[in-house]
Amino acid sequence: MDYPVVLLPQAERKLIDCDMSEQYLVRHTPDKNIIDPDVGLIYEKAICSPSESNMPDLSTSLLGVFQIEHIQISLTHIGIDVFSHYCEPDIVVEPIPIYEQDFLLDPERGCWLVQILKIHDEEADYKYNEDKLKAVCKVIHSPMAWNFWHFSVRWFLEKDNCYWHELEESDRKKKWSQRLAHETRSLVRKFATIELPEPNEIQPECYTKP
Amino acid sequence: MPALADRPPSIEVRKQNSDDACLYRLFNQYARSEDPCLYRLFNQYSRQRSYSVYYGEAINLFSLESDNNYIKLTTRISNEYDLLIEQYGDIDKAELLAIADETISVLLDLFPDKISAELTYQNSLVVTFKKSENLFFFERFFNPQDNEEVIFSYYEGSVKKPSFSGTFQEALTRLSMEIELNTDQLFTAYIR
Numbered sequence: 001m002d003y004p005v006v007l008l009p010q011a012e013r014k015l016i017d018c019d020m021s022e023q024y025l026v027r028h029t030p031d032k033n034i035i036d037p038d039v040g041l042i043y044e045k046a047i048c049s050p051s052e053s054n055m056p057d058l059s060t061s062l063l064g065v066f067q068i069e070h071i072q073i074s075l076t077h078i079g080i081d082v083f084s085h086y087c088e089p090d091i092v093v094e095p096i097p098i099y100e101q102d103f104l105l106d107p108e109r110g111c112w113l114v115q116i117l118k119i120h121d122e123e124a125d126y127k128y129n130e131d132k133l134k135a136v137c138k139v140i141h142s143p144m145a146w147n148f149w150h151f152s153v154r155w156f157l158e159k160d161n162c163y164w165h166e167l168e169e170s171d172r173k174k175k176w177s178q179r180l181a182h183e184t185r186s187l188v189r190k191f192a193t194i195e196l197p198e199p200n201e202i203q204p205e206c207y208t209k210p
Numbered sequence: 211m212p213a214l215a216d217r218p219p220s221i222e223v224r225k226q227n228s229d230d231a232c233l234y235r236l237f238n239q240y241a242r243s244e245d246p247c248l249y250r251l252f253n254q255y256s257r258q259r260s261y262s263v264y265y266g267e268a269i270n271l272f273s274l275e276s277d278n279n280y281i282k283l284t285t286r287i288s289n290e291y292d293l294l295i296e297q298y299g300d301i302d303k304a305e306l307l308a309i310a311d312e313t314i315s316v317l318l319d320l321f322p323d324k325i326s327a328e329l330t331y332q333n334s335l336v337v338t339f340k341k342s343e344n345l346f347f348f349e350r351f352f353n354p355q356d357n358e359e360v361i362f363s364y365y366e367g368s369v370k371k372p373s374f375s376g377t378f379q380e381a382l383t384r385l386s387m388e389i390e391l392n393t394d395q396l397f398t399a400y401i402r
Contacts, residue, residue: 038326039338050297050331124363125372128384178351179375181332182361186347189338190365 001099006065007073008093009148015089016062016141018206021117024197025060025139025151028071032110034194041189042112048185057165058153058184062141063113064202066149072105075146079103083146090209093145103146110194118191119153124183133176134158137187148207153188155180283314283327283337290329297331301352310335313350316382320389341389343367348385350378364388 029046036043048058061070075084079102083093097103116139126133135155142152155164157176164180167173287310291298298306313335314327322339330336334351346364360381363373374384 036326036328036338039324039340041326041338044328044330044336048331122370126375127372128374129376178332179361179373182347182349183363183373185330185336186363187370189347190345 001105003073003097003099003103004070005096007070007147007149008096009087009089009091009143009145011090011092012209013089013148013207014209015143016202016207018203020062020139020141020202020206021120022115023200023202024063024113024115025153026063026066026068026071026111026113027058027060029110029112031108034110034112042192042194044185044189046110046112047188057155058188060114060151060153061147062149062151062202063197064149064200066147068111068196071109071111072107073146074104074106074109076100076102076104079146083144085145087143087145089141089143089148089207091145097146112188112192112194113197114188114192115197119187122187124155124180126179131172131175133179135164135176135180135183137183138163153184155183279325280314280318283325284311287314287327287329287335294329298329298333298352301333306352309350309352313337313348313378317348320385344389346385348381 027047029042030049034042034046075097079097082102083097119137120139122137124133124135124137135157138154138156140152140154142150144150156162157164157167160167164173164176167176284307288303288307291303291306310327314337317325317337317339320339320341322341325337325339327335327337330349332351333353334349337346337348337350339346339348344364344366346362348362349360351359360378361373361375362381362385364371371388374381376384
């Protein structure tokens with residue numbers, strides 16, 4: 001099983017600079033039991049893994065070149081050490097991930113999808129609290145060594161003029177983490193779907209250097 | 211009898227029965243004064259029949275549905291605790307279930323159209339419920355820090371509304387205010 005090289009950063013690639021708001025983000029789930037029939041929304045526990053749950057910074061991939069079958073790619077511990085880090089979009093990844101050593105395929109996985117325009121720029125506003133918090137959800141292209149199409153769902157704090165994850169460690173950061181993690185999960189649950197959208201091609205000039 | 215415009219907000223309750231027919235019950239608060247309530251039944255073909263029943267009878271019918279939801283949701287939380295024992299093992303099951311019980315009971319009293327409850331990976335319980343066009347996410351933490359043990363957010367249709375965090379009681383007060391603000395608007399259309 002060869003690693004799909006179209007997923008890797010490449011020398012001729014750049015950060016995506018076109019409007020991607022109509023495109024969809026995709027995120028794997030541990031299994032295919034995704035929808036809670038009582039309310040018709042995805043389960044809370046389908047949104048992220050236990051290790052990520054304290055971070056209001058959600059990892060997803062941009063659907064397009066990254067296709068549904070790619071959600072089965074599961075990095076091994078070695079693969080995580082070597083390839084699971086943010087990087088420039090144009091690094092050359094060598095050697096590429098090796099099957100069974102760096103990654104496996106997990107056929108049990110399912111996925112949910114959400115259209116970027118549904119969540120990008122949505123606000124979390126805790127105006128009734130004494131320690132008011134206003135944050136804006138941002139969908140950001142954040143390539144990783146194993147996945148050029150990696151996108152992050154993050155929160156920008158207007159008053160602090162920075163992202164939540166850029167704040168210095170403090171009680172305030174910890175407290176807001178809980179609120180913003182809640183906001184991320186609620187936002188995704190409100191707008192996520194398991195229905196595959198119509199294919200919407202991403203133009204190569206959006207991610208390729210001239 | 212008061213004029214329509216003077217009537218207090220009415221309450222709508224929906225139920226899915228075993229024949230997949232939708233049961234709509236509608237009664238006005240003035241019915242507490244022993245006036246009969248309007249009670250309407252819609253089947254899956256949208257044919258309807260109307261009845262008059264007394265407040266106590268309608269409440270009994272609602273209580274039955276509410277009890278079923280209560281049993282279903284609290285059983286689910288108990289089962290989830292067992293499945294997530296690695297994460298929740300430090301929290302006494304009886305204490306956790308008492309908190310879940312209180313939360314679910316109180317939220318059922320808000321007459322949700324749909325409701326669900328789930329333990330999260332964050333040592334918290336999330337109750338999700340829909341009421342008319344509104345969707346609520348009510349999260350209660352089992353390890354409260356800084357007196358902040360509840361967060362709720364909600365949507366009116368697709369529009370995100372301000373969120374709130376605070377103690378359980380503070381959150382319930384705020385939540386009730388938000389729902390009450392919408393009650394007239396939500397149910398006026400049903401008054402005949």
